[in-house]
Amino acid sequence: MAAVEVLEEVLVSIENELQAVEMQIQELVDKQQELLQKKMRVKNLIKQSSGDVEAGGSKDNETSAEAWNKKDFPWYEKIKTALQGKFKLQKFRSLQLETVNAAMAGKDIFLVMPTGGGKSLCYQLPAVCSDGFTLVICPLISLMEDQLMVLEQLGISAALLNASSSKEHVKWVHTEMLNRNSQLKLIYVTPEKIAKSKMFMSKLEKAYQAGRLARVAVDEVHCCSQWGHDFRPDYKSLGILKRQFPNTPLIGLTATATNHVLKDAQQILHVQKCITFTASFNRPNLYYEVRHKPSNNEDFIEDIVKTINGRYKGLSEQQSVPVSAVELSGYDEQLPKSCAKMITWALCVIPDLARLTNDKKQIYPKPQVVVATVAFGMGIDKPDVRFVIHHSMSKSMENYYQESGRAGRDDQKADCILYYGFGDIFRISSMVVMENVGQEKLYDMVSYCQNMTKCRRVLIAHHFDEVWDSANCNRMCDNCCRENACEKMDVTGYCKDLIKILEQAETMSEKLTPLKLIDAWSGKGASKFRVAEVTPPKHPREELERIIAHLLLQQYLKEDFSFTAFATISYLKVGPKARLLQNEAHVITMEGIPHRKSAHKVKPSLSSNSKGSSENAQTVSKTVQDSVGKKSQQHKRPGCGSNLKAKKPKLEAGGVDQPVVID
Secondary structure, eight states: OHHHHHHHHHHHHHHHHHHHHHHHHHHHHHHHHHHHHHHHHHHHHHHHHHTSSOGGGOTTSTTSHHHHOOSOSTTHHHHHHHHHHTSOOSSOOTTHHHHHHHHHTTOOEEEEOOTTSOTTHHHHHHHHTSSSEEEEEOSOHHHHHHHHHHHHHTTOOEEEEOTTOOHHHHHHHHHHHHOTTOOOOEEEEOHHHHHHOHHHHHHHHHHHHTTOEEEEEEETGGGGOTTSTTOOGGGGGGHHHHHHOTTSOEEEEESOOOHHHHHHHHHHTTOOSOEEEEOOSOOTTEEEEEEEOOSSHHHHHHHHHHHHHHHTTTOSSSOOOOOOHHHHGGGGTSSOGGGGGSOSSEEEEOTTSOOOOSOHHHHTTSOSEEEEOHHHHTTOOOTTOOEEEESSOOSSHHHHHHHHTTTTTTSSOEEEEEEEOHHHHHHHHHHHTTSSSHHHHHHHHHHHHHOSSSOHHHHHHHHTTOOOOGGGGTTOBTGGGOOSOOEEEEOHHHHHHHHHHHHHHHHTTOOBOHHHHHHHHTTOSOGGGOOTTOOOOSSOHHHHHHHHHHHHHTTSEEEEEEEOSSOEEEEEEEOGGGGGGGSTTOOOEEEEEETTTOOSOOOOOOOOSSTTOOTTOOOOSOOBOTTTOOBOOOOOOTTOOOOOOOOOOOOOTTOOSSOEEEO
């Protein structure tokens, strides 16, 4: 019997090792697929650049951007006159002329253009220059209200239909839809209107039969796809439009969509063949920066206040009103009362703020800093926003790209500052756990925040299937401004210690939240969770959080959720890759930066005497380290700087003077 038991133990060991090998094989296969996809993308880019093929692969060159970038179309003088006379613009931005020409030609179009690139003009201008009206479908009422406000100022007739529209207004719009002499050019509705209003669909059908429905514009078209970052169920019902009105051209617009999402959206909308115009993701005037979020809320608000009062002082034509911590701390109530005495060039986005009910038409002329939810902030259509500060991480890269894109739409320099905290991961994860790819997209965002070595633009480009050379960043991100070399750190031992703690908790039928796991690892908290052979690491808590986040991203740890009547709670458990540690030769490394050499990003103040300009910006000479509070050496490189000081956080027991930030 003893011999059998020994053999069974050997068998279990072999099976575990086989599982580990299979996992490594799968990992290599996944990596191979990723590299093959990259290879194909690069090959296509090379072909497109050399002119061998055009976008979309059309043999007749109809879908190439070059084919539509012409001024010899019969409608060109008409759109040029409307551009300058109605919209008060002197020239087209990148891809606008191409899109407008294709729209005037009655083609189905998908347009991917960065926030601030001028997507709205691509359907508004053709609407003004065409007979009939353009139906615009948009997910946010605040966005539609903003566009209507601008169109009204330009003297262009447009209308919005939603649940709060009066019966008289609805009746007027329905009448104008069929009136051949009507001046109404744009009708804005939510996707719910298409999905649920039989009356409206009936009017649309009559307008189509009368030749009055000029085109359909689907804004934020990525919402159609379950693989998109902001899937809306009612968007799936929009496929009825192309089925019922096959001869009406459709234009889908988005700032953020991968090729996979675009193809999915085309199928959902029943667009058989379309022209796809894709602008580069890059906004060269935006400076991207990620900061560690102080655990103490007072320190956090003070950190934001010092940035606003220092870096952006004197940017407005009006007299600058300093922002105080007391004023900004009101974000957990509604809009700070102090906003009434401020001016309009800044936006601070706080994703988890309760939805605001204030009428932004009233606060537009006054506030200097707007503290807003994502939904409220996305409705702010001001060109001269000098910064967007994220109170916490967005739930996906697409969300962050769109939200931060509110900054610098006047093409002047602006900052996108994101505060990243360990607790945000699990708060957001419990919110997106029911979404199709919610957790996957969240982890992509965490990876972006954790990375302290690669150019931010390279990371964004990779996400949006674009190839980017970090040399073209021009030191417009925090990572490109760092002067210290990166170091590799072996965290294999730490991973084994964490697994021991989690396995012991499991034998006790206990679950550990991320915070309890850190406490047990640090030798704190409930003694029953501590493991005798685990020595508490000599690093600050921030670095322990970075290690755990890295192991979570690499699947050595995994999240497990518990649903209660009032909340969804995230716990940490041993992940699938933990088996690889049975092989003694297996090593887990992370990139880190020594604190003694690094500093808060050295970036110039945007202050200048000209409106919204940063041409005469001076590099700030002093900066204080954001995580350990040590003063750094002054950087001599131009284009990077900060005038922000952060408080020195307390080190864990046994902390060291030269900790390592783990990437």
